[in-house]
Amino acid sequence: MNREQKRMMQRQGQVDADGATSRRTSAQDVARRRGPRTSIRQFIKEIRDEMRQVAWPTRPEVINYTSIVFFVLVFMTLLIFGLGVGFSKFVTFLFQK
Numbered sequence: 001m002n003r004e005q006k007r008m009m010q011r012q013g014q015v016d017a018d019g020a021t022s023r024r025t026s027a028q029d030v031a032r033r034r035g036p037r038t039s040i041r042q043f044i045k046e047i048r049d050e051m052r053q054v055a056w057p058t059r060p061e062v063i064n065y066t067s068i069v070f071f072v073l074v075f076m077t078l079l080i081f082g083l084g085v086g087f088s089k090f091v092t093f094l095f096q097k
Contacts, residue, residue: 009015038046057065 006015
């Protein structure tokens with residue numbers, strides 16, 4: 001750790017003047033930053049509210065995206081297979097002569 005990092009950590013209260021880490025301060029900071037816990041009911045309610053805000057795709061959009069992914073997958077599989085076969089034939093041709 002260089003002097004600049006040490007000075008920055010001292011300003012933030014992460015280390016003391018002698019360079020030792022102050023665990024009490026960081027634990028107090030963590031306890032101070034945490035707010036009161038929410039109940040399970042409130043947590044589920046907030047999840048439901050957030051999920052209502054999601055822009056879900058329509059059925060035709062899902063079918064369209066799925067077909068695009070499928071065709072790209074098939075194309076890339078055939079391309080990689082073809083390149084593999086082609087390179088293997090080329091290498092065997094080089095070493096047979």
